Amino acid sequence: MPFTERQALRIFALLLIVAFVGMLWYAGVLRPAKTGDDASDSEKGEEVYASHDCTDCHLAAHVLRAKSAKGEPGLIxxxxxxxxxxxxxxxxxxxxxxLLISENDRRSLVEYLKRQ
Ligand code: HEC
Structure with missing residues (x-):
């Protein structure tokens, strides 16, 4: 037999630990949080913009993105x-x-709008 039962158990336990750590990483528990910097605020702001009535009157988020990539004026x-x-x-x-948008979302939205 290549492995004793004890060795096989050790390998199994090691695999479990690796899988568990991987799962925590995937769930974001061990990953560094991305909050607080302007770039991620702006990303969140794009979701806020797209999920309210803004695009009833203004250009859709993906159009604004294309415009800013080309250096064309966007919303502001x-x-x-x-x-x-x-x-x-x-x-x-x-x-x-x-005014109906939560304070946090409003902050992200403004961070996003400033770049449009
Ligand atoms: C009913 C139509 C309508 C909706 C809905 C609307 N807007 Fe506007 N928005 C306008 C109009 C019209 C102007 C231009 C007003 C002016 O310049 O006096 C404007 C101007 C703006 C400006 C200023 C642009 C500039 O050049 O200074 C921003 C920023 C803006 N809107 C963001 C938003 C956001 C964010 C939302 C969603 C929460 C939204 N708008 C929803 C019609 C709308």
């Missing part, structure tokens, strides 16, 4: 600084949904 033409932009979205009648 007038309100280029963050404060003016937020003031506008909070007070404009057509943008009432903005």
């Amino acid at each position: 033409r007038v309100r280029k600084d963050e404060k003016t932009l937020i003031d506008f979205l909070q007070n404009d009648k057509r943008h009432e949904t903005f």
